[in-house]
Amino acid sequence: xxxxxxxxxxxxxxxxxxxxxxxxxxxxxxxxxxxxxxxxxxxxxxxxxxxxxxxxxxxxxxxxxxxxxxxxxxxxxxxxxxxxxxxxxxxxxxxxxxxxxxxxxxxxxxxxxxxxxxxxxxxxxxxxxxxxxxxxxxxxxxxxxxxxxxxxxxxxxxxxxxxxxxxxxxxxxxxxxxxxxxxxxxxxxxxxx
Numbered sequence: 001x002x003x004x005x006x007x008x009x010x011x012x013x014x015x016x017x018x019x020x021x022x023x024x025x026x027x028x029x030x031x032x033x034x035x036x037x038x039x040x041x042x043x044x045x046x047x048x049x050x051x052x053x054x055x056x057x058x059x060x061x062x063x064x065x066x067x068x069x070x071x072x073x074x075x076x077x078x079x080x081x082x083x084x085x086x087x088x089x090x091x092x093x094x095x096x097x098x099x100x101x102x103x104x105x106x107x108x109x110x111x112x113x114x115x116x117x118x119x120x121x122x123x124x125x126x127x128x129x130x131x132x133x134x135x136x137x138x139x140x141x142x143x144x145x146x147x148x149x150x151x152x153x154x155x156x157x158x159x160x161x162x163x164x165x166x167x168x169x170x171x172x173x174x175x176x177x178x179x180x181x182x183x184x185x186x187x188x189x190x191x192x193x
Contacts, residue, residue: 020095020110026073028053028065031105040112042088053108058084058092072101082113 014021014034020041021034030048037043041056048055053069054062061083071078080098087093094117095110 017109019112020108022053022108022110023105024053024069024108025105026069026101028069030055040087041085041093056085058086060084068097068099069106072099072106075101082117083110085110 017034018036020036022037023031025031030051030053033043033045033048037045037048037056043056054065057065064081064083068078068081078099080096083095083097085093085095092114093112094114096113097108097110099106099108101107
C-alpha cells in the first residue's frame with residue numbers, strides 16, 4: 001500500500017499541528033507522519049515510513065500499543081492512553097495517544113505530556129514528603145499515631161470537631177490527616193495545616 005498523504009483543506013491541520021499526527025495500517029505500519037515527528041522526536045519521515053509504529057515507542061510500552069491496535073482493528077473505540085516514546089537523541093518523551101479507525105487506515109494523534117508527567121511525579125514526591133513531615137511533627141508533639149492517620153489523644157471531642165486534610169475530603173474516611181481536635185492539641189495541628 002502506498003503512503004497515505006493528507007488530502008485537501010485538512011493538509012494544514014496535519015502539517016501545522018504541534019501534536020504528532022500519523023496514519024498507520026491495520027498491521028501497525030506507519031503510512032504517513034506529520035513534521036512534528038521530526039521537530040519533537042528527531043525522526044525524518046524516510047526513517048519511519050513503512051516501519052512498525054512501535055519503532056519510536058519504549059519497548060516496555062509495546063504491549064500497550066499492541067492491545068490498542070487490536071481493539072481498534074476490532075472496531076472498538078479506545079480511550080486515550082499514555083506511552084513513552086524514544087527520541088533520536090535518547091530522550092524519553094511521554095505521549096498521550098488517541099486513535100480511531102478509518103476505512104483503510106487508523107488515524108493517530110499523540111500529544112507531548114512530558115511536562116505533565118514530571119509535575120505529577122513531583123506532586124507524588126511532595127505528598128510523600130508532606131506525610132513524613134506530618135508524622136514527624138505529630139510524633140514530636142507527643143500525639144498518638146497509628147498507620148496513615150493521626151489520632152490526637154485527649155478524648156471527649158465530639159465528632160463534629162474532626163479535622164481532615166485536604167479539606168476536599170472532609171467527612172470522608174480516606175483523608176490523609178484525620179484527627180480528633182482537643183483543646184490541648186488544636187493549636188499544634190493548625191500549625192501543620
